[in-house]
């Protein structure tokens with residue numbers, strides 16, 4: 001089976017007003033001028049999804065959401081459905097980010113339901129997993145992460161495009177990263193669950209690493225076995241930094 005192109009996705013989190021679209025345009029201009037080895041996506045806040053998709057239409061940078069409601073529509077004040085994201089021009093969606101698991105009590109079952117919603121709307125889900133520092137210190141990392149993968153990935157993903165993102169909670173926004181051996185250990189464990197669940201197809205699912213990825217550490221992280229891309233937070237907000245990571249894929 002051929003190895004799929006790595007995926008470098010930027011998660012802007014709750015950052016970005018209209019002026020920030022200039023950064024997205026700069027990323028797209030560089031990507032379109034010299035197509036990189038990796039697929040590239042930007043996931044802005046919901047308020048910018050439509051405008052970013054319009055600004056980047058037809059180019060090599062895909063646009064994604066950062067979350068969606070499981071239901072397609074209804075009385076859910078403040079929420080956004082997968083169908084709404086697709087309607088705005090998104091083609092991907094991040095689901096189960098640790099900031100949502102922690103801040104909104106999102107369970108594996110809810111993440112699985114949101115994943116089904118993404119598939120229903122034709123979006124490619126990027127499903128996030130990762131241990132806290134306390135879990136790592138208690139030597140529970142593999143148990144926690146493989147449990148999240150088993151619980152958050154519904155069997156309906158078979159035959160569909162999707163990615164898993166391993167983001168150790170303690171590495172997000174801290175400047176800390178696991179050692180390359182620690183990253184490999186977790187990615188290999190995730191790969192084993194994907195193969196167990198999806199057979200040969202599971203061998204080709206991109207497993208992104210996320211947590212303090214920057215241009216200076218991207219090359220070594222992206223070279224680790226079973227790392228199929230990166231989910232980038234802070235360093236995706238500036239075109240120069242994000243392009244520096246994309247160039248190393």
Ligand code: 13P
Nearest residue numbers: 011172173211212233234
């Ligand atoms: P940072 O790259 O800012 O550490 O954030 C990682 C992340 O949470 C991406 O989803």
